[in-house]
Amino acid sequence: MNDHFKDRVVIVTGAGTGIGAASAVRFAEVGAHVLAVGRRVGPLRETADRHPRIEVFVADVCAEGAPQAIVGKALDQWGRVDVLVNNAGVFAGMDLEQATSEGIDRIWATNVTAPSLLSAAALPHLREQRGAIINLSSTFGHRPLAHASHYAASKAAIEHLTRSWALELAPDGVRVNAIAPGPTESEALASGGLTPEQVAEIKAAEAARIPLGRRGEPEELAEWITRMADPRSAWMTGQVLTVDGGLELT
Template structure:
């Protein structure tokens, strides 16, 4: 927290709150015609503390609240709104943050050791749940935050 900058906070909320809001607004006419759905991407840290990443957690918590509020607001139009909250998942995010490989491996090991299923998620697992939430056959699910994190939320 001591090293937080206003720019970093603004960028984070721009990506996790403002961008989905603007995208949803622009998609709204199509969603109303098609009775489509919105699937937001949160994080397990949208509803659990993340020491050293409080603003990230707060931006995801805001997105989860948008999800619930939009679900109620758009239900009359037949639009479902849900969010997926993955736990630690394999990606290039740690490398993109400029962390050295040794640090990346240490983080991955520490994360996996806290997850009951003892591993980080695979991007294909996340994608499969996005498709399930967006599936037009999923007709009676809205306003939900689905956490897929190998059981991390239970610890």
């Protein structure tokens, strides 16, 4: 795979930590130029320090004009866009009786609206290159999740968007697929407002429920993301690949 991404341009959102950072590094390792996008400059620079083919762009994917600015940066830097990885997302635990309009809107804006608008902004350039969109779902995009139902629903929406976009864009040669990770080491739980004690408790409980006995590592997901985007996967579209240590089987 080392030269299949040579001179190709990949945008990865949420690239400061976790799966996004690992994916940015992996794409760079196999020859791509990578635009690593995120809200915090410090973590983005740490990602960029891991490979010289990574450039950073600080942006909140939910902000007005962000999709056009992100795509514009990639075009200014390299003149093309071949792959878009919609990795930025937010986890929020929220019981039904505690649901608020603000809480639901925050989940939906980050997990559904932002990747939709960024994909739309990138689409003319993906059409030119017969490129690929990789969306990030979750095991809980197709499996119920008590106490975080709106998060799960947002990931179910991403899975259906993946299939619908794949059908819509197939005539243009643009492939759309998704990865559905199980519990993976990242800052997602902490960023959802949980205390360190709550995070540790959840991580231990998750590992105990996973048939392979552990949480995933970001690099394991990054490997599958690059495989899905690889031009050698040119006959694969509209698929959601679950990589979760067997959790969805339980």
